[in-house]
Amino acid sequence: MGYTLAEKVWNSHIVRHEDGKPDLLYIDLHLVNEVTSPQAFEGLRLAGRSVRRPDLTLAMEDHNVPTIGIDKPIVDLTSRLQIQTLRENCAAFGINLFNMGSKDQGIVHVVGPQLGLTHPGMTIVCGDSHTSTHGAFGALAFGIGTSEAEHVLATQTLPLQPFKTMAVNIEGKLAAGVTSKDVILALIAQIGTGGGQGYVLEYRGEAIQEMSMEARMTVCNMSVEAGARAGLIAPDNKTIEYLRGKPHAPDEAEWASATQYWLSLASDLDAVYDAEVTLDAAQILPFVTWGTNPGQAVPISGHVPDPDEFSEERDRSAAKKSLAYMGLAAGTAMRDIPVDMVFLGSCTNGRIEDLRAAATVLEGQRIKDGLQMLVVPGSMQVKAQAEKEGLDRIFLDAGAEWRFAGCSMCLGMNPDQVPAGKRCVSTSNRNFEGRQGRGSMTHLVSPPVAAATAIRGTISTPADVVKTGTGH
Amino acid sequence: MQKFTVHTGVAMPLKHTNVDTDQIIPSKFLKRIGRTGFQDALFADLRGDDQFPLDRPEFTGASVLVAGADFGTGSSREHAVWALMDHGFKVVISPKFADIFRGNCGKAGLVAAKVSQDEVEEIWNAIDAEPGLQITVNLAEQTITCPGREYTFDIDNYVKWRLLEGLDDIDLTELAGADIEAFEAQRPHFLPTTVSR
Ligand code: SF4
Secondary structure, X not given: OOOOHHHHHHHOOEEEOOOOOOEEEEOXXXXXXXXXXXXXXXXXXXXXXXXXXHHHEEEEOOOOOOOOOOOOOOOXXXXXXXXXXXXXXXXXXXXXXXXXXXXXXXXXXXXXXXXXXXXXXXXXXXXXXXXXXXXXXXXXXXXXXXXXXXXXXXXXXXXXXXOEEEXXXXXXXXXXXXXXXXXXXXXXXXXXOOOOOOEEEEEEOHHHHHOOHHHHHHHHHHHHHHOOOEEEOOOOHHHHHHHOOOOOOOOHHHHXXXXXXXXXXOOOOOOOXXXXXXXXXXXXXXXXXXXXXXXXXXXXXXXXXXXXXXXXXXXXXXXXXXXXXXXXXXXXXXXXXXXXXXXXXXXXXXXXXXXXXXXXXXXXXXXXXXXXXXXXXXXXXXXXXXXXXXHHHHHHHHOOEEOOXXXXXXXXXXXXXXXXXXXXXXXXXXXXXOOOOOOOEEEEOOHHHHHHHHHHOEOOOHHHHHHHOOOO | OOOOOEEEEEEEEEOOOOXXXXXXXXXXXXXXXXXXXXXXXXXXXXXXXXXXXXXXXXXXXXXXXEEOOOEOOOOOOOHHHHHHHHXXXXXXXXXXXXXXXXXXXXXXXXXXXXXXXXXXXXXXXXXXXXXXXXXXXXXXXXXXXXXXXXXXXXXXXXXXXXXXXXXXXXXXXXXXXXXXXXXXXXXXXXXXXXXXX
8 A cells, every 4th residue: 555645754754653652753844933932942941952953943033023114113012022032042042033124034934935945745843833834845844832842942853643644636627717715715615624633635636736836835824724734735847846946945966866756755546545525626616704714605606604504503603603703694795795904915825926916906906995905925025026026016006005024914913903893805814703803804815806805895806896897 | 741640620611612722812912922821811802791601700710621612723822721721720621622732732731631512511511500510530540520420531642641640742752862863864965954055
């Protein structure tokens, strides 16, 4: 019997295996942020330990950094303290850190791939659950807690229970106007937010193969919203081409052996998965969430569901609670829901292709009067690239705000928050109660839908914009 | 980490499903940089009226949380476990825990005891009949004892052993130092480092 991709990566990282105990796995890359790391460093210090491999560790200021006025001191005292603490810890333990506003800074899951630090077959961890993003390269990448981070800092290893594997087949081609964000929202709507629990998901099939690396990252990013620990995709020529020439990609002398190894990682034909689910790509429509978890989603052409239509009591009561929080009535057409704010950004959809997709819709248009739209590039490199292409002008001319890089309104730890009672259409990954600010209401969508919604002021697809010709 | 053997304490019901870590501790509290003192942050956005169990006098000093399914979903923040522990909780009982949350519990010394949905509802009923009820959790035996009833709970064997012994992860791993060095010696050269190129 052959092995799956996830099993191959796992098996090649076992430092120690003892029956009845978790395997001790070697970690190739440990990403650190200002929010989840202070206590890990504090733990090291208390125990008199050092960082075993600072050269396999990279720190980033991303979660709480402001996205305007970044040359001024951070107003929020705790954010300022966290940033200062990270800087001190990195200096003391010899860890490379990208400060806010510096050329390579950004959301760590955007920066890693763009620097070529994310290779197929690696194990990657970070104190942030969306580390699953890096799975797009065929890396086994997952979020860890703070004491696990302390463990990795001290030993560069992690004791882990093996996962089960689930094949997620997206068969056939996506229709025009359907993005990778819609694919993952459709999957979660089908299998539920607990559907991937205990599994590593492997995305396969024609629709996945046809996606760009950036689109694949969006899919893997949200694996965790299906309850999975990680999601990954077999490396192929797109993966190799993406990495070629990146600063931390293998050099000329090692390129051939590295790429040969990468391509050998694909799941064997006779590999057996613990579970399998298949979606017909052609049936997937642009999606939007109506509730307070990412599984509560419908096609944009659909309606707010009636809680009584759910067969399980658990889903019925969850839907009722969500609708009450979201201030929505069953039966409302999703397209009729008015929106106060639009957020374009995050590690789900803050990469250059996402910005391009939104800019295409916004070009020559104005966002709806009274609506606020924030465009926050996923990294300073994305920002620079977008400015080179003139995308910033398109956003600004449309009436949106153009910001510096960071997590921003994805989780509202910086000043970019959705006020209570306001409705935000967001390209991020979580629509939990209070996620974007206390009392905030979030609808998750793709970048083109976010842009179209900003123009019309109600949840919309780009086709709606063209059809009505509004907003100039 | 403190050893966990047997604990008896007041049980507090939390009859919600899908209590994610944003609800256990809202993100605004994550800005703190200490390891302790998060008790005021626990369920902060769910509180505010005296109907929330944490604010009801009969559950003062509760140390066993009896929650609905899918407890601890969402963000991997370990603060969720710390906030529960800082508030005095020693055990969380639920029909289903999120993976990362359950892992975090084992590492910090909070017992995540899994029982069936029906059993959780029975325990809720017992608490409703007698608010302030004390229940006993025996880790070695994997039992939960409510007056007049005993339940068996699920917990990973390895996590159970560590909690019983009060063992810290890093100490355990450092015993394998030679294995780590041997592994490092054979890692392929093309793997990246974070040192600037
Ligand atoms: S953008 Fe959002 S999901 Fe991504 S790392 Fe930042 S906070 Fe986490």
